[in-house]
Amino acid sequence: MDHLDALESQSIYILREAYKKFKKLAMLWSIGKDSTVLLWLARKAFLGHCPIPLVHIDTSMKIPEMIAFRDKVAQEWNLRLIVGQNTEALAEGMGPDKGRIVCCNSLKTEALQQLMAEQGFTGLILGIRRDEEGTRAKERYFSPRDKNFEWNYKDQPPELWDQFKTDFDENTHIRIHPLLHWTEIDVWRYIKRENIPIVGLYFARNGERYRSLGCWPCTGRVKSNAVTVDEIIEELLHTTVSERSVRAQDQEDTYAMQKLRAKGYM
Numbered sequence: 001m002d003h004l005d006a007l008e009s010q011s012i013y014i015l016r017e018a019y020k021k022f023k024k025l026a027m028l029w030s031i032g033k034d035s036t037v038l039l040w041l042a043r044k045a046f047l048g049h050c051p052i053p054l055v056h057i058d059t060s061m062k063i064p065e066m067i068a069f070r071d072k073v074a075q076e077w078n079l080r081l082i083v084g085q086n087t088e089a090l091a092e093g094m095g096p097d098k099g100r101i102v103c104c105n106s107l108k109t110e111a112l113q114q115l116m117a118e119q120g121f122t123g124l125i126l127g128i129r130r131d132e133e134g135t136r137a138k139e140r141y142f143s144p145r146d147k148n149f150e151w152n153y154k155d156q157p158p159e160l161w162d163q164f165k166t167d168f169d170e171n172t173h174i175r176i177h178p179l180l181h182w183t184e185i186d187v188w189r190y191i192k193r194e195n196i197p198i199v200g201l202y203f204a205r206n207g208e209r210y211r212s213l214g215c216w217p218c219t220g221r222v223k224s225n226a227v228t229v230d231e232i233i234e235e236l237l238h239t240t241v242s243e244r245s246v247r248a249q250d251q252e253d254t255y256a257m258q259k260l261r262a263k264g265y266m
Contacts, residue, residue, distance in 0.1 A: 004190055007182055010162075011038075012045040014141055014178040015125070017164065019045075019052065022123040022174060026082070026116070029054040030127070031066045032213040033198055036073075037187055038127035038179055040196050043077070052125065053080045055115060059107040060090055061215035069199040084115030096217045116173075123174040131183045132243055140164075141180055145173040184243055185236050192229040203227050212243055 074081045201210040208221040226232045
């Protein structure tokens with residue numbers, strides 16, 4: 001078993017454990033590389049079909065190419081896709097001009113909370129990685145939140161020797177993170193090996209590309225000439241720039257992500 005096989009095996013094990021233990025599950029699909037790899041793994045885990053509903057939180061500020069990719073893949077793979085949106089906040093003019101942390105909390109966290117409550121989901125599977133951002137290094141594979149989705153990062157269950165706590169009080173909201181042990185390069189090497197379709201924004205155009213995808217007002221591009229997956233991998237082997245350096249909300253406040261995630265942010 002090589003490195004990618006070991007990563008894949010661990011992730012599939014986590015997905016199957018989650019599906020067995022929690023009956024009202026959803027999977028967050030942001031349309032980025034990580035959540036698309038997670039979706040691919042879910043299809044592998046369940047014999048080519050993803051039995052878990054996919055949730056996409058639409059802030060109305062996603063790059064159009066992302067939405068076109070989402071709809072195309074959802075149709076081709078016969079996915080149950082549920083789109084959530086905080087329509088009330090948008091009608092009141094919510095946007096990054098109100099403050100990026102305020103905007104993220106309103107259009108992402110609150111929209112997610114509304115959808116989860118409407119659909120009765122008690123658990124959410126996400127494609128986050130520990131290496132992506134400091135706050136995520138504090139996560140667990142099975143991470144409990146309270147009934148308001150708030151996360152006490154100082155009080156998380158230990159996970160040793162692949163022993164996971166999966167029994168929680170009924171009012172607990174569970175976040176499951178099957179990609180926690182992956183790195184950015186792992187993700188791209190797996191995309192190459194499996195030939196996973198990825199939105200074209202990751203590939204260079206006019207000397208720039210997106211390394212991380214989010215809302216267009218808050219996501220920048222990096223200088224790059226990488227137009228293939230191999231070239232992206234080679235570029236990442238030599239870069240000293242962090243993956244989320246182009247996400248404006250991360251730069252607004254030293255502890256912005258920790259504050260957002262403590263309130264239930266993805």
